[in-house]
Amino acid sequence: MKRGREQGEEGLHGRITAGPQPQLTEEQLEQLPTLLEQGAEAHGFQGQVWTTKRVAALIKKQFGVRYHPAHMSRLLKQLNYSVQQPIERATQRNEETIRIWKEVQWPKLKKAQQEGRTIIFVDEAGFYLLPTLVRTYSPVGHTPTLRVPLTRDHLSTIGGITPEGRIFMQMQTCAYRAEHVVEFLRMLLRKLSGKLLVIWDGSPIHRAKAIKEFLAAGAARRLHLERLPGYAPELNPQEGVWNLLKRRELKNLCCRNLSCVREALVRAKKRLRHRREILQSCFTHALGEVIEQA
Numbered sequence: 001m002k003r004g005r006e007q008g009e010e011g012l013h014g015r016i017t018a019g020p021q022p023q024l025t026e027e028q029l030e031q032l033p034t035l036l037e038q039g040a041e042a043h044g045f046q047g048q049v050w051t052t053k054r055v056a057a058l059i060k061k062q063f064g065v066r067y068h069p070a071h072m073s074r075l076l077k078q079l080n081y082s083v084q085q086p087i088e089r090a091t092q093r094n095e096e097t098i099r100i101w102k103e104v105q106w107p108k109l110k111k112a113q114q115e116g117r118t119i120i121f122v123d124e125a126g127f128y129l130l131p132t133l134v135r136t137y138s139p140v141g142h143t144p145t146l147r148v149p150l151t152r153d154h155l156s157t158i159g160g161i162t163p164e165g166r167i168f169m170q171m172q173t174c175a176y177r178a179e180h181v182v183e184f185l186r187m188l189l190r191k192l193s194g195k196l197l198v199i200w201d202g203s204p205i206h207r208a209k210a211i212k213e214f215l216a217a218g219a220a221r222r223l224h225l226e227r228l229p230g231y232a233p234e235l236n237p238q239e240g241v242w243n244l245l246k247r248r249e250l251k252n253l254c255c256r257n258l259s260c261v262r263e264a265l266v267r268a269k270k271r272l273r274h275r276r277e278i279l280q281s282c283f284t285h286a287l288g289e290v291i292e293q294a
Contacts, residue, residue: 023065033079035062049086052076090231098229106287109197109226113163117195117224120162120188123238124176124203125246126154127265129255132246148254155261158184160198161238163283165276169269173258178208185214189222199226201236240282244272 003011024032035058039048043058052072060066067075076082112119130148138144156176159169168191170184188196200206206227215223233239249268255261272279 023067024059024063028063028065029079031062032059036079036081087234093231094229098232098235101229101232102235102287109199112195112197112224115195117197118162118192119197119199120160120168120192121236121238122158122160122184122198122200123233123236123242124156124158125242126156127171127246127250127261128152128154129258129261132251132253135252146254149256153258155258155265157265159238159241160184160188161241161279161282162192163280165279167241167269167273167279171262171265176205178205178210181205181208182210182214185211185219185223189219195222195224197224197226199228199236201228201233202230235286237282237286240285241272241279244278244282245269 022029035043036050036055040050040054041048043054043061045054052069055072055076056067056069073083109119129151136144136146153173155171155173157169157171158176158181159167161167168184168188170180170187172180185198188198205211206225211225215225228235245265245268249272250264253261253264255264
């Protein structure tokens with residue numbers, strides 16, 4: 001009322017409170033992303049991981065400004081940073097070899113379709129009794145307990161995907177050996193007509209004597225094998241299929257035995273095989289494109 005009497009109608013309008021002045025200048029704030037891009041190890045930390053505590057320590061070291069770590073999340077959000085789960089990459093990777101394969105070798109391999117060959121990416125994976133993702137409701141303050149068998153028993157699987165979105169899969173309770181891989185290749189030759197181009201990683205079971213004998217026995221007339229660069233699973237679209245099965249189709253699944261895992265995996269595979277567009281997107285994610293159909 002006093003403001004209205006003294007300043008009139010204009011004095012009643014809402015005003016934004018300025019608040020305290022930022023401790024970092026605009027110039028210092030512009031320098032911070034460059035410092036963060038150098039990596040945590042470049043500033044004396046162990047491991048390339050940025051946390052709010054480390055960012056606060058970096059600012060204090062570089063600019064002499066003390067911030068509470070809890071405030072760093074707001075500051076990082078202002079810089080368009082967010083909390084993310086990093087992608088793990090093996091230190092043995094040869095990035096130049098991977099780049100050359102994707103930019104040079106892969107375009108050559110795509111021409112196999114012009115020769116009437118069917119391209120199929122193959123990979124192995126394991127499905128365990130322990131669930132991949134678990135979400136459940138529970139009273140506040142009462143953390144639920146999930147009782148599962150603590151065992152490393154798992155279902156071994158081998159699968160393949162074509163550019164058309166067709167998927168193939170076999171499973172067993174024991175680990176895959178070269179002779180089991182040969183049986184999977186025989187199955188592909190039965191179900192897919194014409195010549196095949198199988199692309200997979202350099203696992204020892206893919207280079208074993210049994211594979212070479214299988215090719216020498218006549219399979220080489222229809223089957224050609226190509227190897228992906230080492231430590232580059234992201235180039236294999238079949239990895240995307242495993243991700244869909246584990247983190248989407250079978251999430252929150254708690255099984256008591258491997259028979260339950262097998263039944264659930266078979267049903268999940270049947271559901272997934274009808275989603276051709278989603279399966280084809282595995283190629284887009286891995287190779288940056290969808291192969292044109294021959």
